[in-house]
Amino acid sequence: MKTTAKHDERIAKMTFASVYPHYITKVVSKGRTINELNKVIEWLTGYDPITLQKLIDEKVSFEVFFSKANLNPNAHLITGVICGYRIEDIETPLTKQVRYLDKLVDELAKGRKMEKILRTL
Numbered sequence: 001m002k003t004t005a006k007h008d009e010r011i012a013k014m015t016f017a018s019v020y021p022h023y024i025t026k027v028v029s030k031g032r033t034i035n036e037l038n039k040v041i042e043w044l045t046g047y048d049p050i051t052l053q054k055l056i057d058e059k060v061s062f063e064v065f066f067s068k069a070n071l072n073p074n075a076h077l078i079t080g081v082i083c084g085y086r087i088e089d090i091e092t093p094l095t096k097q098v099r100y101l102d103k104l105v106d107e108l109a110k111g112r113k114m115e116k117i118l119r120t121l
Contacts, residue, residue: 003085008092012063017056023105030109040104043118046070066097077119078103 027037038049046069047055055065075097079088082103090096107117 003092003095008095011095011098014062015059016062016065017059020056026109032108040108044072044101062098066094074119075100
């Protein structure tokens, strides 16, 4: 499925700080912890909690957030549908990376085991 240029641009300009509280709400309401959320984000991006907080404070866009990230080499193992898009079919790299993160947060909220979320099994 192709995303539109307008959709991709909207995602690129969105700030990580505006979405992070929604991630927290989603996982905490399902019995998971902020530490688990941060672990998932660190696995995907390489950002430790201090760096993550700095990026939140700076209100960086997703474009900057992922341009500075050290994407996990196993990120390509994240597949499936999120927000109506099949991840493996998304052509725009940034949009795909944001959807990787969305999918990991979704898996965490659904109670999936951390080993499976982090693709270590």
